[in-house]
Amino acid sequence: MIYIDLPADLNLEDDEGRNIARLTDAVTADTVTPGAVLVAGAPRAWSWAVVEDVDSGVISRRAAGIGACQGCAVPRNEGGSRARQSERVSREPVCDRDRG
Numbered sequence: 001m002i003y004i005d006l007p008a009d010l011n012l013e014d015d016e017g018r019n020i021a022r023l024t025d026a027v028t029a030d031t032v033t034p035g036a037v038l039v040a041g042a043p044r045a046w047s048w049a050v051v052e053d054v055d056s057g058v059i060s061r062r063a064a065g066i067g068a069c070q071g072c073a074v075p076r077n078e079g080g081s082r083a084r085q086s087e088r089v090s091r092e093p094v095c096d097r098d099r100g
Contacts, residue, residue: 003039007041007042010041014060019063038061
């Protein structure tokens with residue numbers, strides 16, 4: 001079973017189309033900061049998520065799994081190695097497929 005950092009509905013969006021979740025649902029709220037990589041969702045349906053913003057108790061996040069890059073199934077940290085949960089990741093492309 002996978003450890004879920006942020007229990008959330010993976011399809012929940014705000015009016016601007018951004019994926020959102022409630023900060024109060026986070027297992028450890030103090031690790032939810034912009035740039036943090038979390039496991040969001042539920043044990044049967046989860047996704048790596050990169051926190052983009054936290055405002056008024058609402059977390060804006062983006063998926064960072066297989067859909068983010070066809071060649072890289074796991075987000076990478078700033079040194080290029082696989083990111084761990086709650087670790088800041090680079091927003092730069094990590095492989096040629098990301099570069100477009």
